[in-house]
Amino acid sequence: MERIAIASTGLGHVSRGIETWALDTAQALYHRGVNVTLFGAFGQTLPLEGEGVPCVSVDCLRRGDEANVVWLKRLPRFIWRLGITGSYGLEQFTFWWRLWPLLRAEKYTILHVQDPALAMWCRRFRKLGLVKTKEILAHGTEESAEFLKPFEYLQHLAPWHLEETVKRLGFSEKPRGWCALPNFVDVDTFCPVAANTGRLQQREDLRAQLGIPSESPVFLCVAAVKVFHKRIDFLIKEFANYAANEASAHLIIAGARDRETDALLELSESLGQGRIHILLNQDRADMPVLLNTADCFVLASLFEMMPIAILEALSAGLPVIANTHPVLEWMVGPGGRCVEIEQAGSLSAALASIDTEWMRAKGALARAHALSLYSTDAVIERYLNYYREVVDV
Structure with a gap:
């Protein structure tokens, strides 16, 4: 197998789905x-040092750092035309500027990333003959169809995303190097509490630490704690409405x-x-x-690319409640319920419609669904086949 580079500019200082996917x-x-190397902005602490995975730290102007802010103010305004937009764009460009000589010197065949500008810069440099590395963009950041159009090698995370992009661009068929491959989950690490006897005590310990009775139903949301897109304000209000008639229920939001x-x-304290x-x-x-501390997973966002948090919940045997959208419905499958949750009162009604018996039954189906479609064994071989196709193009 050829040399594969996996990279993420946020590794070492940001915790999102992109960084999780790269790891x-x-x-x-x-x-x-596989002959693979992980590149990130780690600094001195390498994330997989004890696992044997080769890791290389790449210096860059990290988003949020003072140096990043200073340089953004100094750069001419037209720089956005080159694709350097905002602190994240500057982080990606400065990361790429240090990465591409390494890709060239070490003769990496493929660069597989979810940071969109990294893929963009690799494509540009490859077209100029500066690198031979072929970039694969695993599209998880809601880029426009026009941005995606030039890429010869594009991994959509769900079939709907691939179909929609092809439709929006007016293509008669998908380009040869485009595919639909999902994210995956370690089903041994993310397993039901009953499958790991040590987890049962840890579950009780965490509940006690949070002041949650052992018999109380617990809902869990894993998402960035923000209003935009993740709608955590909506989730808090809907749970408070539901909890007014369900005195024992608790909600954990982790992100x-x-x-x-x-x-x-402040909102959670006033309503919770x-x-x-x-x-x-x-x-x-x-x-x-x-995840083992909870009984049900809930996501308030209306649209997602393919959140790894849902895969981890399914794998842990948690039923999932999410919005009615083709991608979320495909992900959740039989392991939960997708309902229209855009309007006030909709999510609280969905929570009120389920009970512990439903959670147990759907939780078992969630686990089976994750094992069959999203396990590492089920997905990673498809990655390897795709790499072979890219190399042969």
Whole structure:
């Protein structure tokens, strides 16, 4: 197999689905015997140091850092025409500027990324003859169809995304190098609490720490704690409405801090009556136990590319409640319920319509669904076949 580079500019300082995907993909490929290297802005702490996966730290102007802010102010206004937009765009460009000589010197065949500008810059440099590395963009960031159009190698995360992009661009058929391949989940790490005896005590310990009785139904949302897109304000209000008639229920929201987070903390305190718990910037290593602490997973966003949090919930045996949208319906399958949750009162009604018996039955189906469609074994071989196709094009 050729040399594969997996990269994410946020690795080492940001916790999102993109960074999780990069870590999981590099690790899965390595354990399949692939010659893979993980590139990120780690600094001195390498994320997979004990796993044997080769990791390389790439210096860049990280989003949010003072140097990034200063350079954004100094750069001429026309720089956006080159694709350098905002702090994230500058982070990606400066990361790429240090990455491309490494790709060229070490003769990497494929660069597989979810950071869109990294793929864009790799394509531009490849067209100029500066690198031979072929870029694959795993499209998870809601880029426009026009942005995606030039890419020869494009991984859509769900069949609907592929079909919609082809339709919007007016193509008669999908380009040869485009495909639909989902994210995947480690089904051994993310397993039902009954499958891991040590987790049962950890579940009780975390509930006690949060002041949640062991018999109380617990809903969990794993998402960035913000209003835009994730609609955490809507979730808080809907749960408070539901909890007014369900005295024992609790809600845990776990996710990265955002500029809107402080206002959401205040909202949860005013409406939650001590039964809404917001956990910020949790270590990924803590996520399996957090999932095992809950009984049902809920997501308030109306649209998603393919959130890994849903895969982890399904794998842990949690039924999922999400919005009615083709991608979410495809992801959840028999392992939960998708309902229209755009209007006030809709999500609270959905929560009120289920009971513990439904959660147990749907949880078992959720686990089986994850095993059959989204396990590492089910997906990673398809990645390898796609790599072979890209190399042969």
